[in-house]
Amino acid sequence: MRFQGKVWKFGDDIDTDLIIPARFLNVSDVEELAKNCFADIRKGFMDMVAPGDVLVAGKNFGAGSSREHAPLAIKAAGMSVIIAESFARIFYRNAFNVGLPLVESVEASRSLSEGAMVSIHLSTGEIEDMDTGRRFFAKPLPDFMRHIIEAGGLVEYVKRGKTLPNNTQPR
Amino acid sequence: MPMTITEKILALHAHCEHVSPGDSIEVDVDMALANDITAPLAIKVFEKIGAPVVFDREKIALIPDHFVPNKDINSAQQAKVMREFAARHGIVHYYEMGQAGIEHVVLPEKGLVIPGDLVIGADSHTCTYGALGAFASGVGSTDLGVIMATGKTWLKVPPTIKIEYEGKLLPLVRGKDLILFTLGTLGVDGATYRALEFSGPVIRGLPMAQRFTMTNMAVEAGAKNGIIEPDEITLAFVAQRSHRSPLVCTSDPGADYEKVIKIEVDELEPHIAFPHSPANVRPLSRVGDIKLDQVFIGSCTNGWLEDLRDAAAVLKGKTVSKGVRLIVLPASQRIFREAIKEGIIQTLLDAGAVIGPPSCGPCLGGHLGVLAEGERALSTTNRNFIGRMGHPRSEVYLASPIVAASSAIQGCIAGPEDM
Numbered sequence: 001m002r003f004q005g006k007v008w009k010f011g012d013d014i015d016t017d018l019i020i021p022a023r024f025l026n027v028s029d030v031e032e033l034a035k036n037c038f039a040d041i042r043k044g045f046m047d048m049v050a051p052g053d054v055l056v057a058g059k060n061f062g063a064g065s066s067r068e069h070a071p072l073a074i075k076a077a078g079m080s081v082i083i084a085e086s087f088a089r090i091f092y093r094n095a096f097n098v099g100l101p102l103v104e105s106v107e108a109s110r111s112l113s114e115g116a117m118v119s120i121h122l123s124t125g126e127i128e129d130m131d132t133g134r135r136f137f138a139k140p141l142p143d144f145m146r147h148i149i150e151a152g153g154l155v156e157y158v159k160r161g162k163t164l165p166n167n168t169q170p171r
Numbered sequence: 172m173p174m175t176i177t178e179k180i181l182a183l184h185a186h187c188e189h190v191s192p193g194d195s196i197e198v199d200v201d202m203a204l205a206n207d208i209t210a211p212l213a214i215k216v217f218e219k220i221g222a223p224v225v226f227d228r229e230k231i232a233l234i235p236d237h238f239v240p241n242k243d244i245n246s247a248q249q250a251k252v253m254r255e256f257a258a259r260h261g262i263v264h265y266y267e268m269g270q271a272g273i274e275h276v277v278l279p280e281k282g283l284v285i286p287g288d289l290v291i292g293a294d295s296h297t298c299t300y301g302a303l304g305a306f307a308s309g310v311g312s313t314d315l316g317v318i319m320a321t322g323k324t325w326l327k328v329p330p331t332i333k334i335e336y337e338g339k340l341l342p343l344v345r346g347k348d349l350i351l352f353t354l355g356t357l358g359v360d361g362a363t364y365r366a367l368e369f370s371g372p373v374i375r376g377l378p379m380a381q382r383f384t385m386t387n388m389a390v391e392a393g394a395k396n397g398i399i400e401p402d403e404i405t406l407a408f409v410a411q412r413s414h415r416s417p418l419v420c421t422s423d424p425g426a427d428y429e430k431v432i433k434i435e436v437d438e439l440e441p442h443i444a445f446p447h448s449p450a451n452v453r454p455l456s457r458v459g460d461i462k463l464d465q466v467f468i469g470s471c472t473n474g475w476l477e478d479l480r481d482a483a484a485v486l487k488g489k490t491v492s493k494g495v496r497l498i499v500l501p502a503s504q505r506i507f508r509e510a511i512k513e514g515i516i517q518t519l520l521d522a523g524a525v526i527g528p529p530s531c532g533p534c535l536g537g538h539l540g541v542l543a544e545g546e547r548a549l550s551t552t553n554r555n556f557i558g559r560m561g562h563p564r565s566e567v568y569l570a571s572p573i574v575a576a577s578s579a580i581q582g583c584i585a586g587p588e589d590m
Contacts, residue, residue, distance in 0.1 A: 013359060013448070017556045021563075022535035026238060026245035028211045040563035060360040063393065064554060065535075066295040068212055068311035088393055089364050090295055094311035154313050155219050 001122040001150065003080045003101075004130075005053040008045075009114040012058035016091065019062065019070040033069050034076035046077040054120070056112045057084040062091025071095040081120050083127065083138075085109045096145055099153035103127065108136035122146055173423035175331045176400055177366040180306040180420050184289045192330040192429070200230065202283060203318045204292030206274055206531075207235040207246065209311070210253040213293055216316025225260045226322030232264040232283060233257050234274040237531045242538035272503030272529030275299040275387065275471035279379075280505055285409050286401040287418025291315065291324055296471050296553065298389045302382035303409065304401030304420060309390060329395045330429035331366040332357075333422075336373035338437035343587060345481070346381030347473060347551070347571035349373070349434075350388045351442040355452035356432065363393030365429065368422065373436050374399055379408045380475035387472045388553050391449040441586055443549075444569035447557045455574065455586045465496045465548040466579040467560075468524075468572050470534045473551035474502025478572040479510045483518040485576035485587055491523035492582030498540045500527045524579075536561045549578050 024036040038045040055074065061084040062070060071094050074082065082095065085106045095102050101122055108127045112118055117130040123146060125138040141149075144162070151157040174182065178190050185196035205213050210233055217225075225231055233253050238246035257265035264283060271277045275296050278284050286304035290297060293315040300307035310324070318324050334353060354361075367389045374382065382399050389397025399405075400421045409417055440454040468474070468482050479501060491497045499519055501507040507529065510516050516526055533540035534552040542548055542561030548568070550560065555567035568584060577587040 015554075015556045017535075017554070017559050021558050022208075022237075022537055023541075025208050026243060026249060028215070028249065040558045060363070060393065063359060064295065064556060066209065066293055066297075066309040066311050068209070068293075068313060071311075072212075086360065086363065088360070089395055090309050090311060090390075093314060097311060097313035154317060155216055158220060158317060 004119040007116045010057040015064035016070040020073045030076040033073040037073040037077040051078040055082045059085040063088040068094045075100040097154040103138045105138040173425040175422045175426045194328045201288040202290045204232045209293035212312035213316040222320035229263045276502040282413030285417045299387040301386040301398035329366045332430045333368045335371035345571045346384040348442045350385045354450040357392040359450045360393045367394040367397045380477035446566040461584040464546040467550040469500035470552040472553045482572045482576040483515040486522040497524040497579040
């Protein structure tokens with residue numbers, strides 16, 4: 001799977017209260033959530049971006065609350081992928097579950113600048129800064145996580161009868 | 172092979188002899204939890220999957236606590252979605268406000284989590300139940316929706332960081348100070364994807380309320396779960412509340428830890444987290460002059476009866492400083508009732524506190540105490556991110572109920588010794 005879009009750059013420790021403040025959590029409609037994505041730090045984010053654009057952030061992106069409203073809001077605002085140095089645990093799970101792929105790359109996260117065009121190959125982990133031609137390689141995703149994204153999220157994946165990983169030996 | 176307590180509980184629920192960090196496992200869930208913010212999304216997922224019934228109507232807890240009493244029409248609609256789902260599926264542990272309170276206090280209080288359990292909740296502070304010697308971890312709504320249908324989820328076994336607390340605590344130092352100091356040591360991502368095991372003689376001496384405060388905030392270092400081995404104190408707490416037999420797991424000698432951190436507590440002062448990170452901590456003696464507009468005592472972190480007792484002991488015969496609003500929300504109806512019986516509520520009212528219903532409201536800037544632009548609050552809660560309690564240009568400081576109460580009297584951040 002290949003994604004391509006313009007970079008929107010954010011810093012370290014972007015927590016879920018910054019992604020979608022709790023005062024907007026009294027609804028669960030994704031379009032409504034998207035309108036308030038980054039309301040306190042980039043008001044009107046949804047209107048600035050084009051569908052398919054890419055969010056690039058520093059370390060510990062998505063820290064804090066378990067609100068799935070956070071990845072849902074980012075996805076509904078139009079972002080196709082998030083590249084970051086690292087992600088908080090619950091956010092990581094939630095994003096894949098709702099069909100929003102995440103890519104971890106310290107180099108790419110530091111090198112890509114706001115407004116650059118970037119392309120991402122999810123299966124190989126290759127990231128290309130199309131303005132400079134620089135390439136970065138993230139660790140490729142495990143197959144089942146790529147399949148979750150291909151299915152459009154965990155619900156569709158489970159409905160297709162796919163099973164989740166269990167690499168231990170049963171007793 | 173030796174295992175940590177976290178690995179043992181995970182192995183049992185995956186039906187394997189042994190698990191190691193990095194293993195992906197499918198586990199049985201003993202209790203699945205959601206609240207009025209996360210349940211509506213989880214219910215949508217459950218319905219999309221098309222399961223006719225929930226996996227077990229006694230193993231799901233649905234607790235309206237974040238925006239209750241409902242703050243507006245939208246939040247009332249959300250609560251209604253959950254209420255109707257609970258009725259339709261005969262969810263046994265659905266509790267209206269009058270019988271409950273904040274989820275992470277209500278579940279232990281009603282004996283719904285005991286040692287050895289595996290609990291998954293659609294709330295990041297689900298890690299609180301680790302204080303009972305259970306594995307407990309937060310997820311999002313999709314994971315929870317799938318669990319409501321199947322009773323199972325998949326997890327990656329986390330490496331464990333052990334923190335050993337040694338020495339003797341000063342009289343006014345609490346579990347809140349220990350965890351704030353620890354967060355300062357680890358940083359906000361110092362335990363990402365890890366289990367945090369709190370241990371050592373200091374932990375053995377803490378009452379349950381303070382242990383819950385510590386495991387509650389494990390997620391503020393990014394941890395998957397926080398955990399404390401069960402002992403007599405845990406078992407006494409559980410025996411009064413549950414008829415099920417606890418499964419006591421402890422870490423084996425020689426178990427593999429990614430890291431062991433020793434913390435000497437003898438000279439540890441009360442600690443305060445400065446804006447805008449729970450890991451941005453300073454000892455009380457180095458706080459400086461921080462004037463306050465609001466003090467909040469409550470939440471899943473510090474709304475326990477012991478916390479209210481601490482606050483009342485400081486506030487007895489004193490009054491809240493002019494210009495400061497002191498808001499106290501007991502974390503559950505049961506705690507509220509006990510606090511009335513003990514005279515705590517009277518003491519707090521006499522000092523000038525406003526007492527409200529059990530709710531998460533103020534902690535996440537929902538309602539019952541939202542901050543205006545430029546305002547500053549000291550709070551006993553768990554997060555002080557930008558805009559967490561209201562306006563994006565307001566400030567939140569985190570501390571124990573003792574420091575909160577004495578600061579309310581002084582009008583600035585201060586401990587009882589300064590008075």
